[in-house]
Amino acid sequence: MTTLRPFTCNDLYKFNNVNLDPLTETYGLSFYMQYLAHWPEYFTVAESPSGEIMGYIMGKAEGHGENWHGHVTALTVSLEYRRLGLAATLMNCLEDVSEKKRAYFVDLFVRVSNKVAINMYTNLGYIVYRTVLEYYSGDPDENAYDMRKALSRDVKQKSVIPLSHPVRPEDVE
């Protein structure tokens, strides 16, 4: 049971129950503001009947030509509201917007260790397009999967032919 609505600045004040989760990064203010100013339609929050934040998704559209695509920057669901299919609902929102923007595909990065997330994205039709070496800094650095799903505009599904070799972070984008 969810209210989906555009994420607003005030939500930044009440998203702690989601963001204190160890796998959810809290970014500097400017980062959120930039997304809100540039891609407000890509920043959606799910709110519970009692007004708590259940989760949110933030993303953007970028790239030229056949590389024009939607990107998932952050997707997170609070502990209390997991296993309800909420992440899928939020991904749907982002894919919808990307379709409307005539994007060719949607992509995202995920820690190779985050099996739960990878599994979920696979169920939603995403494939591992390539591995990005040491994308996440930490001790030790961790690789990322760059996962993709083709949208209707990519009729020939050209965007989702996996690369056979991993890439370095500096080669991405």
Place this chain on the structure above:
Amino acid sequence: MASRAHVQDNSVVERRLRPVYDWLDTGNNKKALQECDKVLKKTPNLHCAKALKALALLRIGKESECTTLLNNLVAEKPSDDATLQAITLCYRELQHLDKICTLYQTAIQIDPSNEELHTHLFMSYVRISDFRMQQQSALNLYKLKPKNPYYCWAVMSVILQATRGQGKRDPQKKKVLLSLAERMMDKQKTEDKLEAEPEVQLYLIILELQEKYEEALAVLESPLGTMLTCSPPTMYKLPYLIKMKRWRGVNLFCKNILTESMDRWDVWKEYINSVFQLMSSKPHVNNHMDENIKTENSAGNGENEFYSVDDTPEKAHEFICSIVENGADNGKQRYLLRGPYLARFELCSHLIKVGTDTTDLLGETMELFIEYFHKFGHKSCCVSDLKIYLQLLDSDKRSELATRLLRDVGISATSVPKSEHQMQRHICSLQISRLCGNQRNLSSDYLQAMVTALSLHYQHGYQTYGTNLLPTDPGPSDAYAILASHVLYDLAIAQNSSQPLVCALVLLENLLRNSPSNFNAKLLCVKFYHLLGCGAGAHHWYESLDIKHLQLDSLGYIHCSQLYSRGMFTLAAGLYDTTLKFFTSNYKDSSDHLTFSYKFGSFIKLEEFMDFRERLNNSLHYVTTAVDKIILSLVQCSSIENLYSIDLVPKDNKIEWEELRDNRDVSVHLSWDPERIEGSMEDNLDMKLLVEQDMALLRLRFLLVRSFSISLDIVKSSDGVRSKHVEDLRDVLKDWKNTHSKVAEKHYKMFETICVAYPLPSHLHAYLELPFSECLIRVFDLFCAVATEVFTDDISALSKDVCTSLSRLVDNISRTIKVQNESKDCLWNAANVLEQVVNTVEVFSLTTLVCLLAHDLLKLPQGSKKSKKKVDSAFRDRLQEVAVHKKQQMQKIEESLDAWNYLGEFSDNLTDRLAALNLNVNGQDSVKEQLKSSHEIALKEIRIVLRSKVKLLSASFNS
């Protein structure tokens, strides 16, 4: 540097300046400065090099050199982009935003057809929120280059004049401005010039502000509506229909959406509401029914063919049931959706509100809960879902519900869950039971037994389902331990005993070894350690939460505001700095976000951004931290030179008292106290009272800082201006006295500590408990007298007064510590005693500094009139007396601290209790260790402060 511009003149210049940019980018400002000087040797008149030099100077802290250079440079009227951008950066960092406007105005005079310069001028007005000038510059820009976005900038600027400028307090003006904005857009529309989503959104903003929903709906239905590709229809159409009270339209629109997506809560709520609206308006429209339908149909509700309007609870119930049935058939759904089930509660709640019996339609309300629990009890969200509807049951029914749910789960005192699902259902039923008040008013023995059971369940759950998890995974049975620590908190409050809190800490720290990322457990640890006066223990867990950026504001209350009172001066100073840095740098940046909104055409976000900017800047926590930081610097001040260099102006004195906002996120704490049924924590009356108390304390402490700041001005000022400052000080002292008595008269009651999720009580209580303010005000009075150089008999009385009041504070401390040492539970009251000690030490430190200032005042070379000399020596004698007295008293404080037995004797009972909880009894060692070492740190910090003040006094007054 984000906006590095290309130097257009020639590539040579660009090549020469490149290293400067690189050094600035990497933060090596000294190197940048050297490089600038090199370039300026070759080309002494290169504007850009000068501007960059100014920037480098500013960043290494040479502000005055920077400003001189800037002023000279600006006088030369630079107009190339790179130079202007570098100057802009300087002004931004100096917060001279208005000068950026002048800069570009001048540049445009030189190069009037430069689109880029016009854009920068527009943005410079955005930064200072000068909406009129924004409008003008946008129109100029549009004349120069007729691009749609520029036109929209102008329209948006008109809107802002209406909503935040002249129109804010003048409804007539607002009307005129909005209709101007509308005409401006109409013009574009008739000329077929509207071609993108932001433009249509802007148009709708104008119509909404004028409440012209009819017109707005028409826009949605027109070809313009198709441009709103990225906005969901619920964003516009539904709110319009609601505003116009077109309940039939709302009803049909919602049904249409719900059939597709049955989990949309906002839509369900509007649907149910529309049913009741239709029901209540029925008798009135009976005769005009057909007409009504017709007019609504004409608004284009094409859906009517498929759906009929539901205008009775029966029809609504039927609709809900049909959705449930369809949902059950729908194999595509991997998850059972809660929407229609919760919609039933909403329907029930509406029925009760209008006084209709619900049993005919929905059966016993209690059964709704039971059914929901059967379906969703294994989901952790079940409790939050049901929480808001528990109000539908009276307290007897609630209690009955709780009992039934617990029985249904089927776990007795001697059995354990057989599956993870059953465990989750057990947890849910326990949480609901707590919400229903079934854990209130129970005997201590019962509660103890419950804690034991919960602790054992936690361990069983962990061993059965929780091993082999990643450190980032939540532990499946953690909720048992969290619940147990809540019950322990209840016990502590009920018995006024520290032992349950120590137990809870052992339990929670044990949990955190198993699931190191459980933030709820960490939040509780922070709170419980603070309750026991243990700042260092709280700090350990606070650190592990990795709180940063905006969280410093929303969560600062859990720790930052507490550290000082726990005697953790060094830690407090560090956290104050981090917090203030966040606020100041973000306020500077926040004007950029506004310019982004214009750049990307996200007009829908503009007002939201402006509100947010104000919310951040008017944060109560921000101002409190700024004031506390100054007081802490004074308390820690160990030399007179140091005193003169402390910045005593919190937030540049730009404090809008009426606008201060409490930005706390109190909902972050999970809890199932019955009070939470009644609504959000933020709306809670106790919370409002807490904010009021914090605000009152801030006001008092702000006046204290003001008094200090003016006193310094007095010492620094020459004879002529001094009397003006003295006048100011008298005014502030008067204000302070008044404020203090007003606050004291209110006899604020201590914030209820009954719910574990409530923030700690305000420091105001401890502050008012003893005559701290009075004592300080007296010393300032004495200082005023010295400054006015009039010695009367009152002065002797005043200095005696100061001595007596200081002695009273010290006597109080000695007495309190003595009582504390004799108490059976030393720990329970330790936080309060520590706060009293810190407050007393604060008063001693601050009054010491005032005495030193008075002493400095007397030292100043003055006329050699004999009478003057006599007066001075009379003052000197009084100050001398005060100083000697203070030193003795501070000695006494130290003696009391030496005698303080903080931990006292833990009763052996604790070991038994821990054993009963099946917890490793050694777990208490780390908690005790933490408590002990924190106390040692606090006392050490306090002693350092005291000794430094004694030293200062000795240096100025020979004893």
